[in-house]
Amino acid sequence: MIWPLTHILMRCRRHSEAVPFHPTRHGERRRSRKEGGAVYSKVAFPGPPLPLLLWCIAGLLGCSGGEAGPPPAGQPYIMALPAQFSQPQLPEDNPMTVAGVELGRRLFYDPILSADSSRACASCHLPERAFTDGKAIAVGINERPGRRNAQSLANAAYQHKGLFWDGRSATLEEQALIPVEDPNEMGHDWAAVEQSLRRHPSYPTWFAAAFGISDTAQITRQLAAKALAQFERTLISANSKYDRVLRGEDTFSELEERGRHIFFDTSEELPEGECGHCHTPPLFTDQSYMNNGLTPAPALSDFPDKGRGEATGHYYDNGRFRVPSLRNVSLTAPYMHDGRFATLDEVIGHYNQGGHPSENVDPKIRKLHLSDTDKQALRAFLETLTDSTFVNNPGFSNPF
Amino acid sequence: MKYLLFIVPLTFVLLFSACNNDDEAGAGKADLELSFEPITTKPEIGQVVTFQIKALNRGPLAADGVIVENTVPAGYSQADNISDGGVLVGGSTVIRWNNISLQPNETATLSFTAIAGEPVDPTLFTHRAQVIASNLFDPDSTPNNLEGNPKEDDEADITLLPRAGRVSLNFKAFYGPDPLVMFDRTYAYEDNIALKLQLFQFYLSKVRLLTADSGVPLFDVALISFGDVYTDEAAGQGKSTPSFILPPGTYTGIELGFGLSSDLNATIPPDYPLGHPLSENYWEAASSYIFFKFEGNADLEPNGEFSDKLTFHVGGNDNYRLLSFDKPITVEDEKELTLQFNIDLQKILVDQNTGEYLDFRQVMQSHSNSSPSATFMANHVPEAIELE
Numbered sequence: 115m116i117w118p119l120t121h122i123l124m125r126c127r128r129h130s131e132a133v134p135f136h137p138t139r140h141g142e143r144r145r146s147r148k149e150g151g152a153v154y155s156k157v158a159f160p161g162p163p164l165p166l167l168l169w170c171i172a173g174l175l176g177c178s179g180g181e182a183g184p185p186p187a188g189q190p191y192i193m194a195l196p197a198q199f200s201q202p203q204l205p206e207d208n209p210m211t212v213a214g215v216e217l218g219r220r221l222f223y224d225p226i227l228s229a230d231s232s233r234a235c236a237s238c239h240l241p242e243r244a245f246t247d248g249k250a251i252a253v254g255i256n257e258r259p260g261r262r263n264a265q266s267l268a269n270a271a272y273q274h275k276g277l278f279w280d281g282r283s284a285t286l287e288e289q290a291l292i293p294v295e296d297p298n299e300m301g302h303d304w305a306a307v308e309q310s311l312r313r314h315p316s317y318p319t320w321f322a323a324a325f326g327i328s329d330t331a332q333i334t335r336q337l338a339a340k341a342l343a344q345f346e347r348t349l350i351s352a353n354s355k356y357d358r359v360l361r362g363e364d365t366f367s368e369l370e371e372r373g374r375h376i377f378f379d380t381s382e383e384l385p386e387g388e389c390g391h392c393h394t395p396p397l398f399t400d401q402s403y404m405n406n407g408l409t410p411a412p413a414l415s416d417f418p419d420k421g422r423g424e425a426t427g428h429y430y431d432n433g434r435f436r437v438p439s440l441r442n443v444s445l446t447a448p449y450m451h452d453g454r455f456a457t458l459d460e461v462i463g464h465y466n467q468g469g470h471p472s473e474n475v476d477p478k479i480r481k482l483h484l485s486d487t488d489k490q491a492l493r494a495f496l497e498t499l500t501d502s503t504f505v506n507n508p509g510f511s512n513p514f
Numbered sequence: 515m516k517y518l519l520f521i522v523p524l525t526f527v528l529l530f531s532a533c534n535n536d537d538e539a540g541a542g543k544a545d546l547e548l549s550f551e552p553i554t555t556k557p558e559i560g561q562v563v564t565f566q567i568k569a570l571n572r573g574p575l576a577a578d579g580v581i582v583e584n585t586v587p588a589g590y591s592q593a594d595n596i597s598d599g600g601v602l603v604g605g606s607t608v609i610r611w612n613n614i615s616l617q618p619n620e621t622a623t624l625s626f627t628a629i630a631g632e633p634v635d636p637t638l639f640t641h642r643a644q645v646i647a648s649n650l651f652d653p654d655s656t657p658n659n660l661e662g663n664p665k666e667d668d669e670a671d672i673t674l675l676p677r678a679g680r681v682s683l684n685f686k687a688f689y690g691p692d693p694l695v696m697f698d699r700t701y702a703y704e705d706n707i708a709l710k711l712q713l714f715q716f717y718l719s720k721v722r723l724l725t726a727d728s729g730v731p732l733f734d735v736a737l738i739s740f741g742d743v744y745t746d747e748a749a750g751q752g753k754s755t756p757s758f759i760l761p762p763g764t765y766t767g768i769e770l771g772f773g774l775s776s777d778l779n780a781t782i783p784p785d786y787p788l789g790h791p792l793s794e795n796y797w798e799a800a801s802s803y804i805f806f807k808f809e810g811n812a813d814l815e816p817n818g819e820f821s822d823k824l825t826f827h828v829g830g831n832d833n834y835r836l837l838s839f840d841k842p843i844t845v846e847d848e849k850e851l852t853l854q855f856n857i858d859l860q861k862i863l864v865d866q867n868t869g870e871y872l873d874f875r876q877v878m879q880s881h882s883n884s885s886p887s888a889t890f891m892a893n894h895v896p897e898a899i900e901l902e
Binding site: 197198199200201202203272274378379380391394395396400428429430471473474476477478479480 | 696697698712742744783784786787788789790793794796798799809810811819821823824825827881
């Protein structure tokens, strides 16, 4: 399907605070040129916002060995929202500012959050791997293995049905608090982190610029989590080849087009890959939790990792995991919640076999009867979801 | 949602009234009091309400430079027809009358109109009036101190909630006589087939209560999903829409769309924020939302393994069904009414008159706007839904 041109262009919010939704009745059209004081304009694709870019450039030009100070306090962060995405739910109590985003970026890359100053958020979420780590299971301080595969943070702002593989955190602000005190991740405690941040030579200035606080005692884990969440919300990926094709700026190869048809079940002549039901565009996830037949389980209590069931307590949620986005999927190996598949070919092979039986395996998991050419085509299409402008975005890189 | 606009004005009286505290008013003073005297306490939603203010100075001296303000609550809109040179200030939420002169025992009449809105939040329907300034001392009141002070006699407020009830829809799903439960129940199907379900969901759209000659919209769209109904108890509770405000009255029935009306189906998820029912369940390839889904497993052998996977997704304007249920429905002021619907999945899959059924030995999946199975199911939806 070719998207209407009006939905291909990007929209850019030129207003201060975090997206002020104005509840309207179901069904009302939400896109408007002007809505409750928020004005949109359209840009080619999202990148670093102009104020942030200018601030970064100013910092570089003015740098003579020292680091740039924080951006001006209160300067709103202009979030460039892809037009083909639904509007994200942004919390009213954490409006995005240039200083807040930049503070979040520094905290994201700073091992100060870990007990032995060896691990940062970025240790498991590397930009060049679309904010994953290339490991089957994430590794924490002292080389302690975690429980699950590190998930990509691409388009984290749009995740509104829970975070983590089991969805146990409702918001990025909640999520950001957890790894610091997980003994298999950063192994620290927030009280100590707060003390470190308060005594730090520069963080008090950054927190003041980001949140308007006047006393270092006001630096709290909640503000640190808010800053991290602000930075994570900027990690928008919407400029892959797939997006460029939809915008009419590129074309799929024959193999990619074949893969697209298999992915979306849109050809009478080709087998149906059933992928698009759950990996729904434009985010390439419907954000649901499902059992995709990875592990045979005679009873649902048999799953070694109960996944969603751990968070909800529902027996029939055991063995279900979050459907991950496939954007940048060629960069996020290994795959699945336990990283059991090293390559996309292994993933496609799993789905082609129809998975292992258990009571709550999703009915859409079935033998696909893909030929070798079909598999290659499917992989070729998945590779079109790589967004190099996203992984190379200087606004997302290590600031230190 | 739109409501009929009632244009018959009602009158409320705001009085500066002569009370029996004359003894407190001394020389160099003018005692000003405010009070509302409503003629009615219940306007209709959408009604243009006229507020008439009669102002009386209890004396003993003439008061000049009296300023009166009335704060129009958010529940009322379009303040207009302001008398005596009154003006809107404060972002059009405050009406101010400047330089009122009142002789002892003189009454001044001030008025304006405003339109009563839907009482979504009952706290937003209170008008608050007060004296802002006067050239003379008021022995028992301080002008312009409405916030945070005990009520004085130069202040007045009144809450005028429009007449409104709330209506929600609750759907209970069944398979024949049995409650529809995911995973935990086995259902006997035709031709010695057994079923276990994992998902049943559908959109409702353009729901309205009917009147003799028209109807009043209730809501535009809702998504009803039974995917997390794992027990008979949960099935017994059903799935409810939010409750919506309607003018009280007796309606002749209810109309609802199963699926999405063509105008809604012409929209796309980016038109809606995440979390809105229409931000998901969209087929790009078919330019349509998926109106309803039915997923589960069949035991075709039968050997008890339920290894045959069923996924039926139906969309497309041709499969939208507008259903009407004729039954008197009384919506009462300040009360919530739940309309109880039952939907029987068996009646969607099996024609109750001819015995014709969707043969899972022939087709186990359909993701289509136009397949025979999609059309079959859509055609049987009207028989599958009943209003208790």
